[in-house]
């Protein structure tokens with residue numbers, strides 16, 4: 001009888017593996033702590049630093065020097081984009097130099113490549129972001145092109161996140177505004193997750209959902225501080241992005257932070273591969289999906305405008321027709337992810353009307 005009850009509970013609860021970062025350090029002049037952090041985590045011998053050509057100058061070099069000064073054997077590799085080929089290149093280097101730890105130093109793409117390649121090789125990973133452009137800096141998911149899936153895949157959570165605001169503050173403000181777009185999009189992604197729970201009886205975790213929502217509310221509430229491009233605003237955005245990463249770790253999936261607005265962004269990526277930044281596209285997607293949910297889409301739009309993030313196709317630098325096409329195709333990008341788009345089933349005419357009524361296209 002007892003065994004029967006346990007089996008039922010286990011079935012009903014749908015067990016999840018929660019994998020959380022061990023150390024999260026946000027603030028000014030935090031990069032010099034990296035050597036100590038590696039030591040504390042038990043990595044004293046060797047490391048592989050993955051960064052981009054520009055980020056190597058910004059922070060990668062410092063990371064190499066810091067770890068070398070601690071007596072570690074440091075190898076490094078420059079990656080240019082987040083493609084599967086780059087992931088293979090990092091994997092080959094891991095097999096060759098057998099580092100204890102991989103450090104991803106850079107914006108979203110470098111971190112995604114480092115995260116996925118280290119996961120595939122069973123090596124822990126530390127995230128050292130140089131921008132605050134999206135929540136991948138702290139999440140267990142990675143977006144890599146060439147996987148035959150235009151969306152993010154599950155990887156391991158970073159073992160540590162070291163976000164030095166002295167470095168990130170020097171990135172273009174556009175990246176931080178894009179991070180706000182990714183954060184504000186949780187207003188609709190959480191709705192989609194709830195909808196999937198109600199209509200498809202999928203697992204839904206209120207704690208993870210609340211954490212994601214709190215991050216979106218934090219941006220809306222502090223928009224006046226964020227737009228000043230000060231350290232205080234940047235820290236707010238970074239902490240909110242890290243909270244979203246943790247929300248995904250707790251949920252064991254990207255669902256709390258990636259719904260219909262993300263599907264729209266992935267769909268737009270396929271139509272206009274050189275479009276805008278991920279967070280910028282998700283922010284615009286959130287305006288549209290909030291309209292479908294009949295929630296405060298105007299408030300979302302206003303927040304994005306105030307923070308200096310795009311709210312129209314023109315500001316995204318994409319063709320208005322591409323927005324309409326992306327909206328129509330979005331629900332087929334990832335069929336297993338149930339969202340409002342599966343309920344509304346947009347055709348070209350209704351998608352065009354939707355983009356117009358929300359002011360995304362004219």
Ligand SMILES: [Zn+2]
Nearest residue numbers: 134135182282
């Ligand atoms: Zn995102």
